[in-house]
Amino acid sequence: MRVIHLSAEGVSVVIATTNDGMPEIVHWGAAVTSAEPDLLTFVEAENRTGMVGDSDVPYRASMLPEHSRGWFGAPGLSAHRGGSGWAPRFALRSLALDGEEVGAGVTYADGGRVSAVLHDAYAEIELGLEIDLTSDGLIRARARVRNTADADTAAVPLEIHALAVALPIPTWAQEVLDFTGRWGHERIPQRHPIVRGDHSRISRRGRTGLDATLVQAVGTPGFSASTGEVWIGHVGFSGNHEHTIERTDGRLHFRGGESLLPGEIRLAPGEEYSGPWVFGSYGCGLDGAAARFHSYLRERSRSSRRPRPVTMNVWEAVYFDHDHRVLVDLAARAAELGVERYVLDDGWFRGRNDDRAGLGDWTPDPVAWPAGLRPLADEVRALGMEFGLWVEPEMINEDSDLAREHPEWILRAGPELPPRYRFQQVLDLTQPGAFDHILAALDGLIDDIGVSYLKWDHNRDLIAAGHPRSGTPAVHEQTLAVYRLIDELRRRHPDLEIESCASGGGRVDLGILERTDRIHPSDSHDPHDRFGILRWTGLLVPPEMMGSHVASPVSSVTGRIHDLQFRCAVAFLGHFGIEWDIRDLDATDRRILSDWIARYRRHRELIATGRTVGAGELDATSPQVRGVVAADRSEALFTIVTPTTSPDTIARVRFPGLAADRSYRVSVSGSDSFGPPWQVPAWLRESPALGGDGDGEREGRGPVIAGAVLARVGLDFPTFHPDRAAVVHLAAVVGS
Numbered sequence: 001m002r003v004i005h006l007s008a009e010g011v012s013v014v015i016a017t018t019n020d021g022m023p024e025i026v027h028w029g030a031a032v033t034s035a036e037p038d039l040l041t042f043v044e045a046e047n048r049t050g051m052v053g054d055s056d057v058p059y060r061a062s063m064l065p066e067h068s069r070g071w072f073g074a075p076g077l078s079a080h081r082g083g084s085g086w087a088p089r090f091a092l093r094s095l096a097l098d099g100e101e102v103g104a105g106v107t108y109a110d111g112g113r114v115s116a117v118l119h120d121a122y123a124e125i126e127l128g129l130e131i132d133l134t135s136d137g138l139i140r141a142r143a144r145v146r147n148t149a150d151a152d153t154a155a156v157p158l159e160i161h162a163l164a165v166a167l168p169i170p171t172w173a174q175e176v177l178d179f180t181g182r183w184g185h186e187r188i189p190q191r192h193p194i195v196r197g198d199h200s201r202i203s204r205r206g207r208t209g210l211d212a213t214l215v216q217a218v219g220t221p222g223f224s225a226s227t228g229e230v231w232i233g234h235v236g237f238s239g240n241h242e243h244t245i246e247r248t249d250g251r252l253h254f255r256g257g258e259s260l261l262p263g264e265i266r267l268a269p270g271e272e273y274s275g276p277w278v279f280g281s282y283g284c285g286l287d288g289a290a291a292r293f294h295s296y297l298r299e300r301s302r303s304s305r306r307p308r309p310v311t312m313n314v315w316e317a318v319y320f321d322h323d324h325r326v327l328v329d330l331a332a333r334a335a336e337l338g339v340e341r342y343v344l345d346d347g348w349f350r351g352r353n354d355d356r357a358g359l360g361d362w363t364p365d366p367v368a369w370p371a372g373l374r375p376l377a378d379e380v381r382a383l384g385m386e387f388g389l390w391v392e393p394e395m396i397n398e399d400s401d402l403a404r405e406h407p408e409w410i411l412r413a414g415p416e417l418p419p420r421y422r423f424q425q426v427l428d429l430t431q432p433g434a435f436d437h438i439l440a441a442l443d444g445l446i447d448d449i450g451v452s453y454l455k456w457d458h459n460r461d462l463i464a465a466g467h468p469r470s471g472t473p474a475v476h477e478q479t480l481a482v483y484r485l486i487d488e489l490r491r492r493h494p495d496l497e498i499e500s501c502a503s504g505g506g507r508v509d510l511g512i513l514e515r516t517d518r519i520h521p522s523d524s525h526d527p528h529d530r531f532g533i534l535r536w537t538g539l540l541v542p543p544e545m546m547g548s549h550v551a552s553p554v555s556s557v558t559g560r561i562h563d564l565q566f567r568c569a570v571a572f573l574g575h576f577g578i579e580w581d582i583r584d585l586d587a588t589d590r591r592i593l594s595d596w597i598a599r600y601r602r603h604r605e606l607i608a609t610g611r612t613v614g615a616g617e618l619d620a621t622s623p624q625v626r627g628v629v630a631a632d633r634s635e636a637l638f639t640i641v642t643p644t645t646s647p648d649t650i651a652r653v654r655f656p657g658l659a660a661d662r663s664y665r666v667s668v669s670g671s672d673s674f675g676p677p678w679q680v681p682a683w684l685r686e687s688p689a690l691g692g693d694g695d696g697e698r699e700g701r702g703p704v705i706a707g708a709v710l711a712r713v714g715l716d717f718p719t720f721h722p723d724r725a726a727v728v729h730l731a732a733v734v735g736s
């Protein structure tokens, strides 16, 4: 028996090799400190002999469940070779920890990578498994299969239907929270008890999906943002994929992997297929589990390298109507407000007057931009801002020079082109010619114009996406080709930042996020909906990697009207920016907006490094809270929003994550907007305005409240008016 005990950041993963060697995670959860004999006894204590109604060799749940050993749920590997070899039974060949073969007994490590290689000689399949426990306490696991048949004798390829990794969760976790959504409203929560069977969320859209669940969170009954044990599963892949919670006899697990199209993976002898990384995060409450994803991304992202520049995106200001004079005017006004990055959105390239034409022709439109984009980019830089550009490299309009020259570069499964989506088709980036063409076009733009930031869009689901010559499914390879394209651009341009956008939040997953620096969580900037979109996307993505724009008073998606204070307060805990025709602003709005920008610039480091917390989000009548708390708990920021019209006029709000033994000075934004003054409690009325300069705090003004009161007792918050928000800053008083 070989047992490996990995532990990091309060998490233990205990992996045992039983059943002739298929690794089994016998514990994933709270840290355990056990002596070696205890752990061995524990692993062996689970052994059973045959009994009525079960196999004589009862099944032990492994990471890649095998039907051949008596598992009746979905097998980890579903494959066959012309109808045979469909029930593989793997034997262990090697088991290593960080490259060193592991011996009998218990091996301990603070994190590290476990790799197992297994083989089935009859089915002629080699299986590789890798399990990391990262320094953040996050599990990453993936599987790979190789066709080991002899090239001279094996005429039939090994066809892979599914390869999914199972991460076990204790059965006392009894509720699941996951998400659905649509264009303009991503990440709508749904929560229910776990029942026997599979609860599967499969995306077949060829991109992660606007309705994709993002994560599946499973927890003990009543778990909340800060309470209960929670296990979060996530598949880090931007193509078709599966998140499943599977409950069977005595077992519960999260199963994740790529969702393959018929015949998509057919391995010739010697070829192999690797599934995506499947992630698991355990923690106290949703926020405890989410924090591990945040630190994982913060270690990798370019967004952690320097303060997040306040951004102006011109999409909702001008849409396709590109006029150089207007765009320079917007840039000048943005710079005056304190904006630091200016992003030119869709509409700049050849033939792009609306969404019907031009995708694929990545040179500036000669009518709108006779001198190209360099003059605008230079003017933007002269105003002290960086220049960013929108692109949609994977797409092609049939009405484009590229489609006319290379109709054979459009994905299709048969003679007919797939139905259009927003008048567009998908370019086959798996073809070297198409790949090189797009790479050269993007590379050229970056160099010629001096682009420091790309907003990388993807505005359609993939339908019948086959390789044009053969018609065979192309989603898997297309997804990997996009990764290669981004990786190569980043290699060539080490400072380039990239935003992942797909009609809003249609491509949010750790596959894309490991190679991009922020996402566009939604096309809806309506703060009423946006608060939840940010909160729930924030289970995976840290706040500074979520674009968070203040748009016009009338939401372009919902038509709702909101005041500027509410729009700014909701956008604050993110990567703050503007997406609005700021030529419309009167002097008061200009002052309000520039004050918010100054506040953001003052507090952005805390937003980009703090630990995310939340409260109230599952109670429709309660105010909802999103916050970030400094690692040393010396300060915190909370956005509190009022519920839609509530039977209460006042509600207690707690501020999670603060140090109970310290005291905090309070400053607040917009305390005059919560309704009639007699409804507004003194702490809110008397707190100084949250400033961009920190004056109130420096001068020692404002109430000081004990951390224990704030975190455990809470303060009353007015709920008289719906759609109001405050940003509350709490700074620990020196010496407390």
Ligand code: DGJ
Pocket: 315, 345, 346, 390, 457, 459, 501, 502, 503, 504, 520, 522, 523
């Ligand atoms: C969809 C994006 O989500 C928008 O922000 C904008 O970039 C449009 N595409 C442009 O076509």
